[in-house]
Amino acid sequence: MIRLDDTDRAFLRALAEDATLSAGALGRRFGLSQPAAWRRVKRLHDEGVIRGRRLDLDHEALGFGVTVFLGVKLAAKGRVSLEDFERAVRAIPEVQLVHHVLGLYDYRLRVVARDLADFERILRRRIMTLPGAGEVEANVLLSEERRPGPI
Template sequence: MSGLDATDLAILRILSDDATRSAAEIGRAVGLGQPAAWRRIKRLTDSGILAGRRVIVDNAALGFGVTVFLGIRLAAKGRTSLEDFERAVTAIPEVQTVQHVLGQFDYRLRITARDISDFERILRRRIMTLPGVGQVEANVMLSEERRPGPLGAS
């Protein structure tokens, strides 16, 4: 969708910061009435620009204090092996994201675990037994800073 105006971008910034805000609140923030703000939000949703609303869960508060990024290179790279790997890896609850990437590895996974021992269990019993897994490289996250993304703050 092209033709986003400054009001559309302001609405996107507001929603990307707090998706729970009502159309009335958003309208007040951008100088529109609630019905006009709702129509714009619906148009952004219908066009696919707004692809959903998510809640951010504090993993540490739930007892998941370790986040690890895994680079995985598959031993074989046929279409079947990619599909088998993706199907199996997405069934593991500790795997938060699965990214098919170009570069040294074929996949990048974000895994949450209670602690390093829990991560080791996940790695040995779940990740290393996945179909087609060849090389694996782990990077433990030390800290994370939230970035505003392409919309930035204007």
């Protein structure tokens, strides 16, 4: 585990809010020169603390008004490999996240759809036909609130 000081944590909080901040902007905000800020950010990248930058899209604005969290239990009879299931589920463009979890279900999926009829089509034609797919539980997202992480 990498040691983080207060400035590292402040950088991470700022970048979590706006990943486009330049080293110069970070330096000005936290009282460092641009090269010193750049070295800190580079170290955080090199150490694996920062794994990349992501674009946060508004799904509703793009026509995807429904988000569903699925719990998927693999069928015991087929003895399908986890890799086969994961490879197949990653090929479904509407599946945003795939989490292999411990608990009642083997996987938790985040799925986006245009509407409930579109979600039903995705569920019937894509999710339920996955290799090894057994029991499925769906939870439709009503609202979402982002909470800052532990940094």
